[in-house]
Amino acid sequence: MKWILITGFVLVAAFFAVSMKNKQPADIILKSAVFKTGDDNSWSSPQFDDSGWSKIDPSKNWEQQGFDNYDGIAWYRFKVTIPSSFKNEATWKDSLNFSLGQIANSDESFLNGVPIGKTGAFPVTGATTPPARGRNTGTVVRNYRVASTNPAIRWDKENVIAVRVYNSRGNGGFSSIPSINMLERITGVKISYSQIPFTFMGNKVSKAILLQNTFGTNVSGTFKINAVNDDNKVIYTATEPVSLSAGQSKSYNIALDNSSRTAIEYTFTEGETNKKLSAAEVTPYILTPAVGIQPRINGAKVFGIRPGSPFMFKIPATGQLPLTYSVQNLPKGLTLDAKTGIITGKLGAKGEYRMNFVVKNSAGQATREFTVKAGDLLALTPPMGWNSWNAWGLTVSDEKVRSSANSLLQNGLQNHGWTYINIDDGWELPKRAADGTIVTNEKFPDMKVLGDYLHQNGLKFGIYSSPGPMTCGGYLASYQHELQDATSYASWGVDYLKYDLCSYRTIIGSDTTLAAQQKPYFVMEDALKAQKRDIVYSLCQYGIKNVWTWGRAVNGNLWRTTGDITDTWASLYNIGFVNQEKTTAYTAPGSWNDPDMLIIGYVGWGNQHNTHLTPDEQYTHISLWSILSAPLLLGADLSKLDPFTLNLITNDEVIAVDQDPKASPAKRVAKTADYEVWVKDLEDGSKAVGLFNTSAANATISP
Secondary structure, eight states: OOOEEEEOOOOBBBBOOOSSOOOOOOOOOOOEEEEEOOOGGGSTTTTTTOTSSSEOTTSSSSGGGGOOOEEEEEEEEEEEEBOHHHHOOOOSSSEEEEEEEEEESSEEEEEETEEEEEEEEOOTTTTTSSSOOOGGGGGGGEEEEEEOOTTTTTBBBBBEEEEEEEOOSOOOOOOOEEEEEEEGGGGEEEEEESSSSOOOEEEEEEEEEEEEEEESSSSSEEEEEEETTTTTTTEEEEEEEEEEEETOOOEEEEEEEEESSSEEEEEEEEEETTTEEEEEEEOOEEEEEEOOOOOOOOOSSSEETTSSOEEEEEEEESSSSEEEEEEEEOOOTEEOOOOTTTTEEESSSSSEEEEEEEETTTTEEEEEEEEEEESSSSSSOOEEEESSSHHHHGGHHHHHHHHHHHHHHHTTTTGGTEEEOOOOOOOOOSSOOOOOOOOOOTOOOOOOHHHHHHHHHTTTEEEEESSSSOOOSSBBBBOOHHHHHHHHHHTTTOOOEEEEEETTTHHHOOOHHHHHHHHHHHHHHHHHHSSOOOOEEEEEEHHHHHHGGGGGGGGSSSOOOOOOSSSOOOHHIIIIIIIIIGGGGBBBBBBBEEEOOOOSEEEEETSSSOSSSHHHHHHHHHHHHTTTOOOOEEOOGGOOOOHHHHHHOOHHHHHHHOTTOOOEEEEEEEEEEEEEEEEEEOSSEEEEEEEEEOSOOOOOOOO
């Protein structure tokens, strides 16, 4: 039996270590809280009686603790005695720091009834729509500081920390254990490294690291850089004294060989307290072999279409240019462009059409059997392409979409099967035309012209809407205009619709039945079926009512299984490993569980930065999504693809596992605290095996 091995690795990206020359009070860890859904301003008061509230573990989202699919406002209350020794024994007695970690999505925090910090937006009282989507505040670490002289602090007495939390979709609330500590000068020091990309120079990678003092006081100590390869050999080390005045920054540079995985640790030791601030990362090492000069045909082996619908398929192939394309047994009604490999036309009758692709260049030729199934089922393999949201958020425009399409083409991604260019939220005008037709805003002057441009280059065109009155970003949606909107999409040449629940929750109200959840998706299904154009139907409703069990019933081709993903290991792990096993049995051709878009490269939801995932975590991300047969939708700014990111998304053997025509559900066959093993049967009788080290240390795993 043949085995294809997919491996994924994890390394904790950053950590903090403390050793003290002088005695310092230990952090106060807030391990437990009481919790209640709903909203009442009196719940911030220390005198409020919360004896009837539920106990909750703040290290886990509330959905993991019995509050399934609850979206809305809830409160946490922590009770803790803060000793005066915190202040008396501190070297710098300036402020208390309340480190609340990451909270999904917005919070407003109080100490004994006094506001101490707020992050994100809450619904406006009486509003019919939730706050507009913008920056994902669920990834923001909450650190709220209170001056040690503030009378809100009750030294040596019980204090109440009340946290009001709003969650709009998916997992809500805390996802890490909060703590309290005394502010020290080292707290103002930042090691900025993760958002500064590596630069590739042949077989070398170089990196700039910025040491910053963000406080209004001087700080001094030493800064050390230490690099160790996987053989535990130190390949670079340097230590030097550093003194930073208020607000000052200093830059350091390092260059390393890129032939293997290397772990780099940065450590600042503050001179007065001997406290250490440490951060670690892994070099972006390359595993994908370089594309050869011989022709190779990649991507899907099967394609679904309705008879009479416009047909377009670009043969994805790599090799030394120029390539020439031919098709043996090309069905009547279809035409091939021999220079571009783009097949267009129409098929008039139902049935299976088998043909052979042939791609030639000066180094040889490649052949592959390809089947078109003309019938009622679309998306016979998981869609692959790009979506605008994770890079541009609501700032998306025609110019940015064209730029992304051009970058996809210039980087050769189309030759590996990346096909769709999907516009997410933010393209609609606030009002419809007099006849009710949806109208684009000034950022998109002509959708049909844009669609034609994409199709001329062998790319497919995706659009976004909601069954509610407004989209999640506050733009006009499709409620009561579904057929009109579907007709507009078809006239623009749209090939893919992402239909996001958003404000339809205000229409449903308190109706929690399955029928209420299904209804808007049935309505749009009928509207799409009435078009003389195939439009892949993506249901985005965050897994409510176990959508994987009924998505096919509304003719959905893919469906989101969870809330939005963010570029953190916690989000990736919870969505990919914790939440997907229960969905895999429903994987089938034309029916795909969608754990959300890829979070590699330059992302940021309109506030761009390099992904917070380590290289190891990114290998895990692509490997897991592929073995799960998940849709592969890039969310990065494609104009900023570095060699590492490009190598991640052009590994044709891994992509082939995702695109395997059998669509066999992946199965988790082993799970421990440190690793997981997943297996997937493939069309040719082989198996794909995913070995995932989910611990914070290197390990050897055997299938």
